[in-house]
Each structure stands twice: as structure tokens, then as C-alpha cells.
Amino acid sequence: MPLFSRRTAPVDDAPPMPRLVEIGEPERDWIDAHVALVADAGADPDDLAQLSALYERWSAGWRRINPPERDDPVIQVNALGTAFGEYVARRTGLSWRLAEHVDGLDLALYQPRGQVLLRPITIVDEHWRAEEGSGAFLVDAAERLTHVRRLAHGDGGGRRR
Numbered sequence: 001m002p003l004f005s006r007r008t009a010p011v012d013d014a015p016p017m018p019r020l021v022e023i024g025e026p027e028r029d030w031i032d033a034h035v036a037l038v039a040d041a042g043a044d045p046d047d048l049a050q051l052s053a054l055y056e057r058w059s060a061g062w063r064r065i066n067p068p069e070r071d072d073p074v075i076q077v078n079a080l081g082t083a084f085g086e087y088v089a090r091r092t093g094l095s096w097r098l099a100e101h102v103d104g105l106d107l108a109l110y111q112p113r114g115q116v117l118l119r120p121i122t123i124v125d126e127h128w129r130a131e132e133g134s135g136a137f138l139v140d141a142a143e144r145l146t147h148v149r150r151l152a153h154g155d156g157g158g159r160r161r
Helices: 025-040 048-063 074-091 120-129 136-152
Strands: 019-022 095-101 104-111 116-118
Touching (some): 025 074, 025 095, 025 104, 048 074, 048 120, 048 136, 074 095, 074 104, 074 120, 074 136, 104 120, 120 136
Antiparallel strands (some): 019 095, 095 104, 104 116
């Protein structure tokens, strides 16, 4: 599954764009509560290196447990994915939406101008379930999204300082 979708032309094998709805106060509260879980665990949600290190610490602890005895990591995955999404949202033109698709309903980040759709919780979940130990994918994803944002805003991808 690609990191994010950019829909400029229909692709026969691509899933359809989900129906997107603005988030309300309950979703905003849910986002804030999950970002607070990350902060309570000692990671600054505005520091990508700390988010990556927290992913590595939490997933390593989970992997050390015998698989039949492991708890469902949904709380950690949701907290990390939401904090990562909030990190991205604060630095790009992407904003939170509820995305209704064939698999159900989830939180996503969306930018209408480039039709960029990102499901940050799903990204974390896929890496976690694959038992990937490194949180480097968070840094890579943020760099790629920042590049997409620069292209969408027409500055050619050059860095601003």
C-alpha cells in the first residue's frame, strides 16, 4: 500500500477516493487525547525523532511478548498514528477528515488542492503489524509529505529557510 494517495487521474486498480467529512468536536477531543498519551509517555509530539523513538520502544516491548500472550496494540498504534498525523497537519496543508471507505471509517489527513490523502494511523498499524522495529518510516513519510506540499504550493520543492 502506498504511503499516500495523490489523485490527479483515475487509475483502474486504485481504490476509490473515500467520502470525506469534516471532523467535529468529538474527533478533535479523540485526537487531542491520543496526542496526550504520547506526551505522557515522554515523547514530544512536535519532535519527529522522539515520535520515532517512542514507536521503536513501544513496538520492541510488544514484540518481546510471546505472540499468543500479546495484547492488542490498538492504543499504542492509535496514539502514535494520531500524534504523527498531528505533526504532519501542523506542517502541511493537510487537515483532519473522517474518511468513509470500503474498510470502514477512520481519521485521515486530506489536502484538496493536490488531492492528497493520508491515513496516518493505518501507516503506523501496517508497520507495527509487520513487526518493523525501526520508526524511520515516520521520518521518511514526513519528508515525502513536506515535498508534496512544496510541489502543491508551486515553489518547486526548494527549501525555505
